[in-house]
Amino acid sequence: NSPSSFVGFPLRIPVLFFWVAQVHPNSFLSSHFFPLVYVYGSYFSMLTLWRWLRLPLAAGSSHSISSGTVHKFFYVTGPSTEFANVLEQLESTFYMQALQKFNLSDFTAAGFTSPQIPLQQFQAIATDESTHATTLQLAINALGGETISGCTFDVSSLLTDVSTMVAAARLVENVGVSAYLGALTLINDTVLSTAAATIMTVEARHQTILNLLSGATAIPQAFDVALNPSEILALAGGLISGCSLGIPANVPLQLNSSGPVLAGMELNFTSTALNGTSSSTNLSCQFLAGGLAAAIVQPLCECSVPQNITGPLYVFVTNSSQPLANNIRDAATGTIVAGPTLIFIDNQQDALAMAARPGLNSTVTTNSTATTTASFAAPTTVTLTPATPSPSAVSATPSPSTVSATLTPSTTLTSSTALTPSTTLTPSTTLTQSTVPAQSIVTTTISPSQASAILASMSA
Template sequence: MRVAAAAAAVVVWAVLTSAAPTKRQSAGTDIDAVILQYALTLEHLENAFYKKALSEWDVEAFTDAGFSEKFYDDLKYVAHDEEGHVVYLEAGLAAAGAVPVAACQYSFPMTDPKSFVALAAVIEGVGVSAYLGAAPLVTSKAYLTAAGAILVTEALHQSQQRAAIGETPAANVFGTPLGFNAVYSIASAFITSCPASNMALPVMAYPALSVTSGMPTAPGARVNLVPQTMPTSPFSVTFVSGLDIVAVAPSSMEGGMIMAEVPMMVEGQSYAFLTRDNSGNLTDSNIVAGPVILEVTPRAPVFNLTIT
């Protein structure tokens, strides 16, 4: 079943916060200030991520891995961007009388330039999904404009990294919004601890879902999903891609593994959940597990050359 993903969008700038909480916490009543804190926490993570990579591998390491010197130089601009986002958000929060959250401690599963760039493409994609999902909740037009300006830059970063690893830079007609807890469920894997002085953020991690079939996959192909705990009640596999939410019945279940067919409209960096029904409803009460990140090779583009 298909529904507009925007209907499921909730506050989501969460590649962020401490990895420990699994329950929702109170974050006050000023939603714009909370969203800016989420944005800052996301930017802290990305800032640390790029600086760690550039401190560990020099241009020779990148060229030996098959990347160009130009790509390496462009990574410096990305690192500059992420630091600039941190400085901008810290200044804005301080001017509003808020105490900006500090950077956390992180663990990134990267061992060489190739694994770094592959992870960068994913992290930037999750960041884009987070900013998109939060947009409907921002009440200040000034804040919304600032967030939109950062979102554009994050999307450019994502396209740059995707192109470098042979993925289609713009694989979907639309970006993919994700809910607050969905982003946190992905992000918590990178965060080991946060300062106790940081404000509490409203987070809740869903039960884990992983994929064992190779990536990238393709529309119409089957993926093998492994939940942390196999559902005991009927469920659907719900895919989120661009502005589509598509729920399908599992193709088969065997040995703790769930097989499902990727819907034809799923393209690019997309996400899959296990849900209690096929309504496309991605509220907390309807999500059983997930999300898991899927890379889906887009179909050949089709368009009309006639200008009307």
């Protein structure tokens, strides 16, 4: 089944063409030698590529099949292109149904300043995913393959409201980037890896947009985390049914949380793999974030959100305390009992996110530790837990005493203006870098649209 087993004879054909052209210089073959060789070479190249794509990974082989992916996922026990097509259809179905269900008023109710902001982005992302799915299916058919049939995608639990949908979309795009990075580690063919990279950059753009639409940090980490297909299916496999993908999925792991998740808060999980052993001292919880060389390991019975991490955080349950390497080639995946699940630690909020969606988290403090968590595994669930909503407020603490200032229509702050109990501001009031608050704690109640400008002035 190796390509080398059928390369020898076909490569002799151009040599035969050349010999005939030399012996019979006036023949059709002689006058059309180069076009014929070009056509034959193109056909043989496509045939060779298709044979590579359908080769199974040899167990224990030191060689990674370079055709492991055409898009975001690589081949394990079935044709990679067919599997990728199923996943693209899942994404396309999700965005299509979301756009069909929600209208402008739904986005306004979800806290967006202008409903056109998220709507435009979701339409663009939906177009991208549909194009990926269509193109992949055409490629499979052109190469003589058959797409996996019978798959159904149940995304209804992700579309209960706009907030849930946005959280699910954010998870989808972050998981997609991680899956794609994992696939790239097994691609040796430069043509395929280049093609895959052109799609990965688009997925990363989707990821950034969804971070902002979730009211979080656009680029929370300098690196992303690579995952393998079994880990991807632990996160998204619950959405696919009715067909065999040929890839063994990790056991899903679900975070139990009924409210905001804070740094240092103890975490509890549900999984069929735990079977009531969540307090076992033999199990560990492991956290993987972008930029970490290895996972942060804690006993499962003492598992809590790590400090000083912002953005996506993958959580595994393992039967070993040996840290998982943040490298899918070297990670001891055999120790994974369940997971990963994905949580988002949103302890920083970009001004752009606040401007686009001030209604998501109208209480902003300099030491906020609330996180957003989202996961869907079989059975599929998505949980969104931003900080508890309250009237828009900004707190600054320059000194121990407290002064309350109500912002109303008549005051402009300058470098010589101190905030006092009677200080008032209008929506047009501007805080400049030279503004000096009085030696007191100042609590200003404002409209959500003013939060970004005031926070920038206070941090200057």
